[in-house]
Amino acid sequence: MAQPKARPEPAEGASVITDKMRAQIGVESEPLTFEVDKTACRMFARAVGYTDPIYFDEEQARSNGYRSIPAPVGFLGHPVYNPNAPQRLGGYFRTDTPFKRILNGGTDIEYFDTICAGDVLTATSKLVDLSEREGRIGPMLITVTETTYRNRDGKVVARMRGTGIQY
């Protein structure tokens, strides 16, 4: 197991937020494609413990007014994984900070339309806030990233705000 690369400890009282990091605020990422598949919706629903048949049986979903199996709350598709073309949203400056560890600080997802299996979403992401705080676990850098998901027609179907805690 490779140990995380040693980085300098943040100096007491000094800000770890650099001008370079601040300059990232509001900069929209390249678009990334997320596919919403039937099997992926089922796997997600199973993981969360759903028993509602709309998440497993396409006919049942249709008879309840959905185009296909709907994406359960929190599922916004999977990015198309390709180890030969690494790309991801966010994490732009992670290596620029002195912190070694990251925690998920919070999730806020707002829906503007129903997302169903068969949908292909295009997401763009931007850093919207950077702050520092002294917590129980020591000095923390708090990042807020906003990701906007559009369907094939260009309509915004969901917006996610994710809070990251680096410490």
Place this chain on the structure above:
Amino acid sequence: MPNQLYFEDISEGQEVTTLTQHCDSQRLVYWAAGSGDFYQIHYDKDFAQRTGLPDRIVHGALKHALLGRMLHEWAGDEGRVKRVACQYRGMDMVEKDVICKGIVTGKRSQDGENLVDVEVWTETPEGQKTTPGTATVSLPSRS
């Protein structure tokens, strides 16, 4: 799902039907596969302890999704979950129940939708609130 909930049935202070989900290590592996989050602190005890944690912890996003499931099951077939926001303030350890709760804070009609605002949270079996948040659900009207 039976027993459709209607907008007219809702009043401030009303409780959302509690959802309890036991989060054993298999549940966390299901979640890793379903969500695509393969960070080892959630299923590899040695790895988790090397990062300073006492044991594997429940994924924050799984708790968000469980709050979503609680609201979906409460709102019934014709209800729709419009927003779920929560903060991961405390850790939930593997092999324990995550208890999801909610209480109605208000109702409003907006752009032709009947919206219900809910304060939501998860708590541990010891009663510690680890994931406070807010949510909005749309419900059908009887009229």
